[in-house]
Amino acid sequence: MATVNHFPKILVTGATGKTGSAVVAQLCENGWPVRAMVRARDARSQRLESLGAETVVADMFDPNQVLDAMQGTRRAYYCPPLHPYMIQSAAAFVAAARQSKLEAIVGLSQWLASPNHPSLHTRQLWLVEQMLSDLPGVAHVTLNPGYFADNYLRLLDFAALLGVFPILTGHSRNAPPSNEDIARVAVALLMDPEGHAGRSYRPTGPQLISAYEMVPIIRKVLRSPVLAINLPLWMFLRTARLQGVSAFELSSFRYYLEDHKQGAFELGAPTDVVQTLTGQPPETFETTVRRYAALPFARRTFANRLRAFINFNRVPFTPGYNLDRFEREQFHPRPPVPQLAMGDLQWQASHSS
Known part of the structure; x- marks a missing residue:
């Protein structure tokens, strides 16, 4: 006789993203029924289905589609989209959660979240925390990781293919979490939300x-010389635009680089959260590097080397973004006195304990 799974079904938004896909995989591995919300049917959604997840195509900005996707689920992982109108998505999610009577939500936020930060995305994340915490009868838990390991390692192809590792954050330090460890914590909370609300x-x-200090580790993994280079912001913006990174993403990221240099991500780190909630230690930076080094974009093939060489030589001729003008033209609201994390006494008081 077939066994019946009595675990409540869990909705995962942003299910093809960096943390969302890992949350889906780990929940399925643990035998939990999962409904993965995706933007389109493609190879990434097919992979989630192969893991055992149910997939549903829905627009995260449409209240009716979000409600339809949520029906029949009891818990949810909410991963806000990196989008100028993310707050619309959050409002749609909150309305659906209220109607669907979800019992628990694990919401991905950010270590920097505050109402005073110059980044629109960061201010909106703070608002989303307030919206989710006000849902009656819902056990809401916030995940607020800092600067991900992914933010450094998305530049690993420079090291693997060109022998240089661009550095944007100077000598300031961080204890960067991997996507997988963030997902492991989310999964632990989703499986047992009792006591965490x-x-x-x-x-x-x-x-x-x-x-x-990451460079010697990268050299060890790649088994080849790698030179650290301090990359100016203007050159990074050109490189990022060449790689298809949007102006909105960069309009926030430039502030995060300054937060990093001022020590915002060093404050209170490292934590024992991964060990305490999952029973396993967080993975080392070397472990994370090895996973990225095995990805197609970092493999030392002729095609990858040629692409990297051509793109590297295109950088000086690629226009950068004027991010101040972009924010003005997009009518981004601004706090009266924008403050990076380490200059915000209110943020420091709430994050130093």
Whole structure:
């Protein structure tokens, strides 16, 4: 006789993203029924289905589609989209959660979240935390990781193919969490939300490390010489635009680089969150590097080397973004006195305990 799974079904938004896909995979591995919300049917959604997840195509900005996707689920992982109108998505999600009577939500936020930060995305994340925490009868838990390991390692192809590792954060330190460890914490909370309602957890890596201290680890993994280069912001913006990164993403990221240099991600790190909630230590930075080095974009093939060489030589001729003008033209609201994390006494008081 077939066994019946009595676990409540869990909705995962942003299910093809970096943390969302890992949450889906780990929940399925643990035998939990999962409904993965995706933007389109493609190879990524097919992979989630192969893991055992049910997939549903829905527009995260449409209240009716979000409600339809949520029907029949009891818990949810909410991963806000990196989008100028993300708050619309959050409002749609909150309305659907209220109607569907979800019992628990794990919401991905950010270590920097505050009402005063110059980044629109960061201010909106703070608002989303307030919206989710006000849902009656819902056990809401906040995940607020800092600067991900992914933010450094998305530049790993420079090291693997060109022998240089661009550094944007100087000698400031961080204990960068991997996507997988963030997902492990989310999964632990989704599987057992009892006792965590109203709490906030910051998963980190196991040790504080600067980008310059990452370079010897990258050399070891790649088994080849790698030179650290301090990349000016203007050149990074050109490189990022060449790689298809949007102006909105960069309009926030430039502030996060300054937060990093001022020590915002070093404050309170590392934490024991991963070990305490999952029973396993966070993975080392070397472990994360090895996974990225095996990805197609970093493999030392002739095609990849040729692409990297051509793109590297295109950078000086690629226009950068004028991010101040972009924010004005997009009518981004601004706080009266924008404050980075380490200059915001209110943020420091709430994050130093």
